[in-house]
Amino acid sequence: xxxxxxxxxxxxxxxxxxxxIESRSLSYxxxxxxxxxxxxxxxxxxxxxxxxLDWIAESxxxxxxxxxxxxxxxxxxxxxxxxxxxxxxxxxxQQGSVRLAAYPDWVFAGE
Numbered sequence: 001x002x003x004x005x006x007x008x009x010x011x012x013x014x015x016x017x018x019x020x021i022e023s024r025s026l027s028y029x030x031x032x033x034x035x036x037x038x039x040x041x042x043x044x045x046x047x048x049x050x051x052x053l054d055w056i057a058e059s060x061x062x063x064x065x066x067x068x069x070x071x072x073x074x075x076x077x078x079x080x081x082x083x084x085x086x087x088x089x090x091x092x093x094q095q096g097s098v099r100l101a102a103y104p105d106w107v108f109a110g111e
Contacts, residue, residue: 001067012067015077021091023082024079035094047098050106055099062088 001012003021068075
């Protein structure tokens with residue numbers, strides 16, 4: 001879907017792949033450390049799930065909420081969209097760090 005992001009023509013995929021993340025103005029290392037510090041022990045327990053099918057279902061549920069209303073014009077995305085969805089983009093990044101540990105733990109746990 002074609003959109004404008006703060007006046008710059010792009011597509012929604014690029015907004016979610018990089019532009020929302022870049023809006024924090026942190027290096028990737030700083031961003032990863034910042035996201036990691038925000039994960040609570042309760043979230044680690046809640047997210048400790050090795051099943052990729054569950055992860056896919058969660059992503060599909062998010063997908064249905066992020067598309068801007070489309071009309072005759074290209075959607076204009078900016079601060080309101082960023083405010084509404086930045087946390088939505090960051091949560092799977094945090095979950096991924098937990099789940100990438102859970103999966104091999106499950107694989108190598110044996111019976």
